[in-house]
Amino acid sequence: xxxxxxxxxxxxxxxxxxxxxxxxxxxxxxxxxxxxxxxxxxxxxxxxxxxxxxxxxxxxxxxxxxxxxxxxxxxxxxxxxxxxxxxxxxxxxxxxxxxxxxxxxx
Amino acid sequence: xxxxxxxxxxxxxxxxxxxxxxxxxxxxxxxxxxxxxxxxxxxxxxxxxxxxxxxxxxxxxxxxxxxxxxxxxxxxxxxxxxxxxxxxxxxxxxx
Amino acid sequence: xxxxxxxxxxxxxxxxxxxxxxxxxxxxxxxxxxxxxxxxxxxxxxxxxxxxxxxxxxxxxxxxxxxxxxxxxxxxxxxxxxxxxxxxxxxxxxx
Numbered sequence: 436x437x438x439x440x441x442x443x444x445x446x447x448x449x450x451x452x453x454x455x456x457x458x459x460x461x462x463x464x465x466x467x468x469x470x471x472x473x474x475x476x477x478x479x480x481x482x483x484x485x486x487x488x489x490x491x492x493x494x495x496x497x498x499x500x501x502x503x504x505x506x507x508x509x510x511x512x513x514x515x516x517x518x519x520x521x522x523x524x525x526x527x528x529x530x531x532x533x534x535x536x537x538x539x540x541x
Numbered sequence: 542x543x544x545x546x547x548x549x550x551x552x553x554x555x556x557x558x559x560x561x562x563x564x565x566x567x568x569x570x571x572x573x574x575x576x577x578x579x580x581x582x583x584x585x586x587x588x589x590x591x592x593x594x595x596x597x598x599x600x601x602x603x604x605x606x607x608x609x610x611x612x613x614x615x616x617x618x619x620x621x622x623x624x625x626x627x628x629x630x631x632x633x634x635x636x
Numbered sequence: 637x638x639x640x641x642x643x644x645x646x647x648x649x650x651x652x653x654x655x656x657x658x659x660x661x662x663x664x665x666x667x668x669x670x671x672x673x674x675x676x677x678x679x680x681x682x683x684x685x686x687x688x689x690x691x692x693x694x695x696x697x698x699x700x701x702x703x704x705x706x707x708x709x710x711x712x713x714x715x716x717x718x719x720x721x722x723x724x725x726x727x728x729x730x731x
Contacts, residue, residue, distance in 0.1 A: 451545070454590075458552055461583060465556040468563050468579060474571050477563075481575050485582045492586050496593060508601050509589070512608045516582055519612030523578065526619045527571050533624075536569070544638040551645045557675070558652045564671055565659060573671040581701070584678045591685060599690040603681065603697050610702025614674060617706035621713045622667070 443501070450498035457491030460484055473539035474531050478524050485520040489513055546594035550587045557583050574618050581611040646686055653679050666715075670708045677701040 464484020471477045493513040497506040560576050560583075567573040585604045592600030656679065660672040677700025684693035 454546075454549055457586070458549055461553055461556055461586065464579065465560050465583075468560055468576060474569060474575070477572060477575055481579050484579060489582055489586055492589060496589055499593070505598065505601070508605065512585065512589070512601070512605050515605070515608040516585060516611070519608065519615075520578065520582065523612055523615035523619070524575075526615070527575065527623075530619055530623055531569075531571060544641050547638065547641045547645060551641060551648065554645065554648050554652070557679070558648075558655070561652075561656065561659075561675070564668065564675065570667055573668060577671050577674050577705075580675050580678055584682065584701075587682060588685065591682075595685075597690065600685060600693075603685065603690060603694050606694060606697045607678075607681075607701065610698060613702055614705040614709070617709045621706075621710050 446498050446501075450495040453491050453495030453498065457488045457493075457495060460488030460491060464488060474536060475528060475538050478528055482520060482524050486517055489516055543594050543596070546590045550590040550594060553583055553587050553590070570618075570623055574615060574623075578611065578615055581607060581614075585611075642686075649679060649683055649686065653683065666712060670705065670712060673708065674701055674705040677704070 461484050464480050467480025467483075468477050471480055490513055493509045497509045500506055500509070557580055560579055563576045564573045567576065585607050588600050588604040588607065592598060592604070653676065656672055656676045660669055660676060663669050663672070677696060680700055681693045681696040684690070684696055
């Protein structure tokens with residue numbers, strides 16, 4: 436009984452660490468969206484926050500949930516956000532190129 | 542009720558509020574749309590964390606609906622509002 | 637501890653909603669107002685969740701953030717393009 440409890444504790448705390456990593460990605464994505472000079476660089480910041488940040492949050496919550504159904508639903512949500520964000524960021528970048536918006540150079 | 546997950550959601554909420562500045566003064570329309578997309582993903586993360594924090598697994602379904610419909614707005618924005626102009630210098634034309 | 641953090645969450649949520657609504661009603665740029673409306677729908681869904689009405693939050697997520705946004709963007713395109721035999725007086729305004 437005791438090793439089972441300890442095992443669950445380790446899972447819970449590693450999930451917390453993963454969620455904190457994901458939060459840092461979200462916050463840096465927001466800071467990048469505010470500070471970056473250009474639509475392309477802002478897209479770069481946004482995709483990091485979307486894919487990696489939500490991926491860390493989802494994996495941390497999946498470690499803490501302890502049920503396979505919840506884990507499957509969390510992974511489904513992450514997969515949907517992954518597809519949606521990469522497709523729409525690609526479309527926005529292509530449309531910006533077609534509008535002749537020049538990338539920022541120093 | 543777990544206060545730790547609610548604290549994480551509370552950390553994510555100012556990210557939305559700070560991102561509002563980019564909507565208020567984005568030079569192009571795409572900057573505003575990109576910020577709205579970040580809001581959608583932040584909202585999904587807040588809903589997931591609140592679902593654990595409030596102990597309510599129904600919130601996962603709301604996050605699922607958000608994730609499904611987040612792409613729709615950006616696709617409509619590209620197709621209806623922000624096409625490429627007549628001159629196609631780079632890339633392939635949008636069909 | 638839990639109630640304290642939930643209360644702070646609610647206060648931040650309500651203040652940011654009032655701020656967004658203020659800018660949404662005060663702006664002159666229609667596209668900016670549409671994007672602000674989409675973000676307002678997201679925060680409204682979070683507010684319904686906090687008011688322990690997840691079903692209303694589900695409807696708000698589907699309608700407010702998912703469907704009215706694309707509808708408004710499509711309507712914006714119709715507004716900027718005059719119909720075939722119709723002259724608009726304010727057709728020189730550009731977004």
